[in-house]
Amino acid sequence: MKKILAIAKWEFIEKVKTKTFIISLILTPIIIIGFSIVPTLLSTKEDARTKAIGVLDITGFYFDNVRKALEEYKLEDGQPNYIVINLIKDNDELNDNKTNADKNILENKIEGYLFINIPSPDSLVAEYRSRSIGNFRDVKRFEEVLNKIRIREELLNSGIDPGLISSLQKNIQLKQIRIEESGKEGKQDFLTVFFSSFIFIILLMMMVIYSGQMLVRSLIEEKSNKLIEVLISSCTPDELLTGKILGLSSLGLTQISIWALIGLGLVGGAVVPPEMFENILLMLLYFVLGFVFYTTLFVGIGSIVTTEQEAQQITTYLSLTLMLPIVIAMPAIQNPDVLILKVFSYIPLTIPSVMLLRVNIAPVPVIDLLITVSIMLISIYIMIKLSAKIFRIGILSYGGRPTIKEIIGWIKSG
Amino acid sequence: MLSVKNLTKKFKHSVAVDNLSFDVIPGKIFGLLGPNGAGKTTTIRTVLNIIKPTSGTIIFNGRPITNQFFNQIGYLPEERGLYRRSKVIDVLKYFAELKNLSSVEAVKTADEWLEKLNITHYRNKRIEELSKGNQQKIQFITAVFHDPDLLILDEPFTGFDPINQQEIKELILSFVSSGKIIILSTHQMETAEKLCNEILLINNGLEVTSGDLADIKRQFGGNNIKLQFSGNSEFLKSFHGVIHYESYSNYAEVQLSDDISPSEFLHRIIDKIEIKHFSVIEPTLNKIFIDLIKEQPI
Numbered sequence: 001m002k003k004i005l006a007i008a009k010w011e012f013i014e015k016v017k018t019k020t021f022i023i024s025l026i027l028t029p030i031i032i033i034g035f036s037i038v039p040t041l042l043s044t045k046e047d048a049r050t051k052a053i054g055v056l057d058i059t060g061f062y063f064d065n066v067r068k069a070l071e072e073y074k075l076e077d078g079q080p081n082y083i084v085i086n087l088i089k090d091n092d093e094l095n096d097n098k099t100n101a102d103k104n105i106l107e108n109k110i111e112g113y114l115f116i117n118i119p120s121p122d123s124l125v126a127e128y129r130s131r132s133i134g135n136f137r138d139v140k141r142f143e144e145v146l147n148k149i150r151i152r153e154e155l156l157n158s159g160i161d162p163g164l165i166s167s168l169q170k171n172i173q174l175k176q177i178r179i180e181e182s183g184k185e186g187k188q189d190f191l192t193v194f195f196s197s198f199i200f201i202i203l204l205m206m207m208v209i210y211s212g213q214m215l216v217r218s219l220i221e222e223k224s225n226k227l228i229e230v231l232i233s234s235c236t237p238d239e240l241l242t243g244k245i246l247g248l249s250s251l252g253l254t255q256i257s258i259w260a261l262i263g264l265g266l267v268g269g270a271v272v273p274p275e276m277f278e279n280i281l282l283m284l285l286y287f288v289l290g291f292v293f294y295t296t297l298f299v300g301i302g303s304i305v306t307t308e309q310e311a312q313q314i315t316t317y318l319s320l321t322l323m324l325p326i327v328i329a330m331p332a333i334q335n336p337d338v339l340i341l342k343v344f345s346y347i348p349l350t351i352p353s354v355m356l357l358r359v360n361i362a363p364v365p366v367i368d369l370l371i372t373v374s375i376m377l378i379s380i381y382i383m384i385k386l387s388a389k390i391f392r393i394g395i396l397s398y399g400g401r402p403t404i405k406e407i408i409g410w411i412k413s414g
Numbered sequence: 415m416l417s418v419k420n421l422t423k424k425f426k427h428s429v430a431v432d433n434l435s436f437d438v439i440p441g442k443i444f445g446l447l448g449p450n451g452a453g454k455t456t457t458i459r460t461v462l463n464i465i466k467p468t469s470g471t472i473i474f475n476g477r478p479i480t481n482q483f484f485n486q487i488g489y490l491p492e493e494r495g496l497y498r499r500s501k502v503i504d505v506l507k508y509f510a511e512l513k514n515l516s517s518v519e520a521v522k523t524a525d526e527w528l529e530k531l532n533i534t535h536y537r538n539k540r541i542e543e544l545s546k547g548n549q550q551k552i553q554f555i556t557a558v559f560h561d562p563d564l565l566i567l568d569e570p571f572t573g574f575d576p577i578n579q580q581e582i583k584e585l586i587l588s589f590v591s592s593g594k595i596i597i598l599s600t601h602q603m604e605t606a607e608k609l610c611n612e613i614l615l616i617n618n619g620l621e622v623t624s625g626d627l628a629d630i631k632r633q634f635g636g637n638n639i640k641l642q643f644s645g646n647s648e649f650l651k652s653f654h655g656v657i658h659y660e661s662y663s664n665y666a667e668v669q670l671s672d673d674i675s676p677s678e679f680l681h682r683i684i685d686k687i688e689i690k691h692f693s694v695i696e697p698t699l700n701k702i703f704i705d706l707i708k709e710q711p712i
Contacts, residue, residue, distance in 0.1 A: 002514065003511070003512055003514070006508065006511035006512055010508045010511075014497065014499075014500055014504070221495075221497070221498075224495070225493060225494070225495020225496070226491045226492075226493040226494075226495060227495050227496065229459070229462075229489070229491045230489060230491060230509070230556065231512065232462075232464050233462045233463070233464055233484065233487055233489045234484050234485075234487075234509070234512040234513055235484060235512055236481055396459075396464065396465060
């Protein structure tokens with residue numbers, strides 16, 4: 001036991017001191033924060049300033065109505081969101097009007113303008129011309145306003161009571177509320193689910209790739225300079241294996257704790273919505289199970305491979321399996337009962353990441369939780385046994401990479 | 415005492431060690447000799463319990479060798495290497511802890527040894543900043559600083575300059591007097607000749623010869639002569655009574671048959687070439703080694 005601790009301590013301290021560790025410690029949260037904050041900003045953030053919007057209304061009918069409707073929108077501080085400017089200059093030709101209006105955009109006098117025209121009596125053409133396209137919220141509002149005006153006008157023409165029209169035109173906004181087991185209402189929307197799961201999946205993947213490569217690299221170093229012989233003449237292979245897994249897991253836990261603190265800080269600072277961390281305990285559970293599973297897997301692999309390139313390839317491919325949920329995320333969110341999701345939640349390689357996604361989509365039945373956690377625990381146990389056997393023989397076999405047949409032989413012989 | 419009986423290690427396509435038996439007693443340096451690929455390292459790995467023998471027993475101080483002996487074993491492998499990016503003192507401390515020293519003891523012992531080998535100033539340097547010779551010194555320390563009862567040194571002198579070789583040689587000799595069991599594996603016969611009392615010469619996994627070095631020399635010693643001369647000595651190759659003639663750049667070695675004495679030989683050649691030096695020599699271990707290995711069927 002004393003030696004296991006000595007090995008764990010060595011693996012931990014020597015790796016904590018490396019530059020790559022420190023870089024990944026800092027870089028990962030930056031990437032993650034980017035992932036989580038940008039969509040939040042994009043989807044909910046109000047405009048910070050009033051926008052000047054022009055209207056070039058050839059019909060002469062829409063301008064007043066559009067202005068009235070758009071000036072209803074207010075910024076957070078109560079200022080109007082839009083100032084609507086009439087761009088029609090009576091004397092000018094249509095084309096001159098347009099040229100002038102376009103010039104206004106290029107000179108940044110206006111954000112953009114609505115061009116409304118009736119080329120023939122029963123068709124209305126509307127364009128929103130601006131320097132950049134893609135401001136979905138503005139465009140959606142303009143559309144809504146134009147449609148309302150048009151419908152209102154036609155209804156009025158057919159003699160419908162204006163009061164009725166107003167009440168008909170009130171929007172119904174659909175709020176999505178997720179019902180959880182306990183009967184309380186969840187407040188997550190698609191983006192929160194998506195990103196809170198993905199943050200953890202990406203974290204897990206980065207940590208697995210990173211620490212897996214570290215582990216494999218150190219094994220290759222010890223193998224290539226025969227240090228392994230000195231180690232094995234000082235302790236048993238099992239002690240060495242356990243020490244390494246222990247040291248690396250502590251390293252992983254240190255990393256995740258530091259990140260968790262950063263995350264809590266962000267919630268505290270209201271940068272990240274707290275809903276993102278609603279299922280934190282379950283997620284941490286699958287995270288830790290996944291990390292330990294992959295680490296033991298890498299020990300086995302590390303004792304087989306002989307070069308760093310080989311190691312890197314294998315670790316990367318394996319870690320990519322963790323990314324699977326991102327591929328199946330859309331169908332899964334639309335229908336949590338989809339078969340593929342169920343299947344992947346019973347395969348040890350994909351359980352951690354798929355479950356990280358599932359706990360956020362819909363409440364997972366307790367029985368499923370028990371089954372998946374049991375599968376993980378059993379797989380970890382089997383993996384440790386297998387890896388230990390491969391490790392015991394593999395670390396002392398030099399030369400070329402062994403064939404699958406040879407490895408099976410090792411496992412049987414142990 | 416270390417007692418190895420009928421040790422055999424088979425690999426998939428080869429027999430690395432074939433029925434070897436030997437005893438190593440404390441107070442003497444035991445030389446495990448043989449050409450490259452003879453099975454020396456495999457023998458050592460089995461003795462160290464790194465790999466399991468196919469058959470045979472290894473008894474250390476009356477008990478089969480097991481994991482309990484980890485802390486009593488010191489091992490210097492042939493290929494050297496340490497954690498290159500780590501600090502000298504950290505590496506030493508780690509290896510000491512693996513030999514069951516407490517961390518306080520570990521640092522203390524490490525510092526003592528650094529001082530003993532005059533490399534204290536490298537204490538806080540990274541391994542990769544050290545010269546090859548000094549890295550070897552660090553590795554040598556890891557093999558001996560826990561005061562092991564059984565010390566196995568595989569080619570301990572490769573990579574050392576003559577001054578350091580001398581230093582290490584003296585250290586190894588000092589371990590003899592402290593009653594350690596020492597196995598020295600090498601293919602440098604000069605080293606073995608100077609240090610070893612007992613030898614085991616193996617080739618292709620088989621024992622070629624073994625025993626007390628002095629006895630072996632006597633056994634193989636014949637009429638051997640070292641000769642320095644000027645003039646053409648080609649005729650000596652087929653000269654009467656000459657069994658073997660080996661010419662080097664500055665001198666020649668001649669092995670005579672038993673029916674001719676060195677002085678008689680000197681008489682016969684004295685007017686044929688100009689002799690500068692003439693002496694009777696014992697066969698070097700190197701020569702015994704080469705002769706024996708050459709005789710071996712491949």
